[in-house]
Amino acid sequence: MECNQKILFWNVRGLNNGAKRTAVRSVITATLPSIVCLQETKLAAVTDSLVLDTLGPLYEGFYSLPADGTRGGIILAWRSPDVSISNPHIGDHHITALVTPSDGSGHWWLTRVYGPQEDAAKLDFLNDLRDVRASRIGPWLLGGDFNMIVAPDEKNNPHINHRCMNRFWWFIADEELRDLYLHGRRYTWSSEREAPTLVRIDRVLCTSGWEITHPNCLLQCLSSAASDHCPLLVDCVSRPPSVRRFHFERFWPKLDGFHHMVSEAWNSVHPDPDPNRRIVARLKITAHRLQSWSARTIGNVSLQLKVAREIIARLDAAQDFRPLSHDEAWLRRKLKCSYLGLASLERSIARQRVRLAWLRGDDVAVSYLNIHASHRKQRTAITSLQVGAQTVTSHDAMAEAAVSHFSGVLGTAEAREFSIDQSILRQYTSPLDDLDEPFSEEEIWRAVQCLPSGKAPGPDGFTTEFLRASWDIIKQDIYDAFNKFYTANGRGFQKLNEALLTLLPKRADAAALSDYRPISLIHLIAKLFVKVLSLRLAPKLGGMVSTNQSAFIVGRCIHDNFFLVQQTARLLHNLKSPRMLLKLDIARPSIASRGLSFWRH
Structure with a gap:
């Protein structure tokens, strides 16, 4: 569903003076949300002129919850050209209303909350929200200042009310809500002191139905310039689809005509004397032919399911x-039979998108797979990057910053003042001549069978499933x-x-490029080369690598090193002689290792 809505949730900490209203209006003017939800207005009465002064002339309709003295108060306003809001229910700590987009894409419920401070009132507040949900059917979005956290790491000190949490x-969990992933920040409120208390008490929750109808939504944290709370902006604006690169579908080999299509495409390229260039050309034409074949054979599965349901429904009505x-x-009868196959195909496509290695069997709904894929997309989306003292938001600027950063990190030689004296290291005496033997077809095929399935493809777009399904056709070129x-x-x-670099956040508040972990997606053929070489070397690592290295060696456990250090420390303590233990930092080994005997100038 196409959606062009922005929803702003913000605890403004009072709208009683003109300067505060002007500051709030500047944020709203910069973001232009379709729906504005302000809390803790501290206003006993909300008038049209005050809303006009705070929000501007674009927001024609609003509902309000008066403040209790100087505490509380909520304003829910909207832009009529974008949405209409009706059926309000105003509670002690929330406003709930029905949102109907102007494009008729389907209504949903919105609840704007401002949680109470007292612990006893918090439990009543949660029960009130349960009653709100029980009396309203359909997608639901609720957000605001809950004055509660869900995990200890959402507060920067140990003073936590575990009962309320x-x-x-x-x-x-009981209401089956999803916590929208917050981009760029870990906390949303600050006590604004010299040693501030930081807490994430502002959040946005939604049901699975709302997330399915808004798959591209992003929750961003804006600047807290006019309050001690950060504004939360739910951005559901439809973005132009990027050029989708080729991606081999895992279900293709099960379809009739797949092997014929691959054989025809693979052999349509004139044989190049260079096998590397030949493979590149044949993979390229095969990818193009497979895309065209899939479009003709399968088409848009979701659209076909909708059409089949509509036609079957009309025939059922006529049969009455x-x-x-x-x-x-x-x-x-034909449509009913086809519908079963299309539904199974839709599930296969969804499973490939979500890539859950632990998921077994078919006892999972397609909606769950779609929601999980959407949530992963939200979590890995990069909306801005901190480059020095500047923040860049455009795609081109972020791409340029990423290229510049990783060009200085990957493959850069550094001048070293020390080198390793390998003469005092333990030498491996077992024969290694078999590592230099020519490759055989059986060895390569064994490596193909050992490659993991369901992994993200490299720049060529092909996965291990293609190698296994088409091995008889392509094995000679390989x-x-x-x-x-x-x-x-x-x-x-x-x-x-060639390889693609994808960035995964190391932390929830990732801002700079150093906060992202680069993952290399290499070409399928290069991956096969590496696998063959690793299978040759793996049986010999046990004798080549010292027993002190306990990780990544078959038959060894990484916990062995922990016990070794523990027992060594106890032994040195019992000897009562001066000793020193050095902990080597893997990220910066050259710093921690200077002065050791096996390093020489």
Whole structure:
């Protein structure tokens, strides 16, 4: 569903003076949300002129909850060209209303909350929200200042009310709500002191139905310039779809005509004497042909399901008043049979998108898979980057910053003052001649079978499933490339040695590029080269690597090093002689290792 809405949730901490209203209006003018939800207005009465002064002339309708003295108060306003809001229910700590987009895309419920401060009132507040949900059917979005947290890491000190925290957590679980991922910030409120208390008490929750109808929504944290709370902006504006690169679908090999299409496309390229260039050209034409074949054979599965449901529903309605003709009965049976296959295909596509390795069997709804994929997309989306003292938001500026940063990190040689004296290191004496043996077809095929399934593809777009399904067609070209690789002839290999870098956040408040972990998605053929070499080397690592190295070696456990250090420390303590233990920082080994005996100038 296309959606062009922005929803702003903000605890403004009072609107009683003109300067505060002007500051709030500047934020609203800069973001232009369709719906504005302000809390803690501290206004006993909300007039049209005050709303006009705070929000501007674009917001024609509003509902309000008066403040209790100088505490509380909520304003819910909207822009009529974008949405209409009706059926308000005003409680002690919330306003709930029905939101109907102007494009007729489907209504949903919105609840704007401002949670109480007292612990006893917080439990009544959660029960009130349960009653609100029980009396309203449909997608639901609720947000604001709950004055509660759901986990200890949402506060920067240990003073936590675990009883209220657990009750809030159970409320979210019982109502089957999803906590929208917050981009760029870890906390939303500050005590504004020299040693501030930081807490995430502002959040936005939603039901699965709302998330399904708004798959591209992003929750962003804006500047807290005019309050001690950060404004939360739910951005559901439809973004232009990016050019989708080729991605091999795991269900393609199960369809009739797949092997014929791959054989025809693979052999349509004139054989190049260079196997590396030949493979690149054949993969490219095969990808293009598979996309065209899939569009003709399968098409838009979701659209076909909708059309099938509509036609079956109309035939069912006609059957209530008259017998169906022979052609109509045949069409109804055919559509029902096709619908089962399309539903199964839709599930396969959703499973590939979500890539949950632990998921087994088919006892999972497609909606769950779509929600999980949407949530992962929200979590990994990069909306801005901190570059020095500046914050860049445009795609081109962020791409330029990423290229500049990782060009200085990856593959950069640094001048070193020390080197390793390998003569005092333990030498490996077992024979290694078999590592230099020529590659065989059986060895390569064994590596293909060992490659993991369901992994993200590299720049070529092909996955391990393609190798296994099409091995009889492509194996000779792969074998030729391995033979060239064996002769140390790297001409033409640069096309197979390309990779994509994708950035995954290391922390919830990732801002700079150093807060992201680069993941390399290499070419399928390069991945196969690496796998063959690793399978040759793996059986010999146990004898080549010292027993002190306990990680990443088959038959060893990383916890062994912990016990070794523990027992060593106890032994040194019992000896009562001066000793020193050094902890080597893996990120900066050159700093921690200077002065050790095996380093020489």
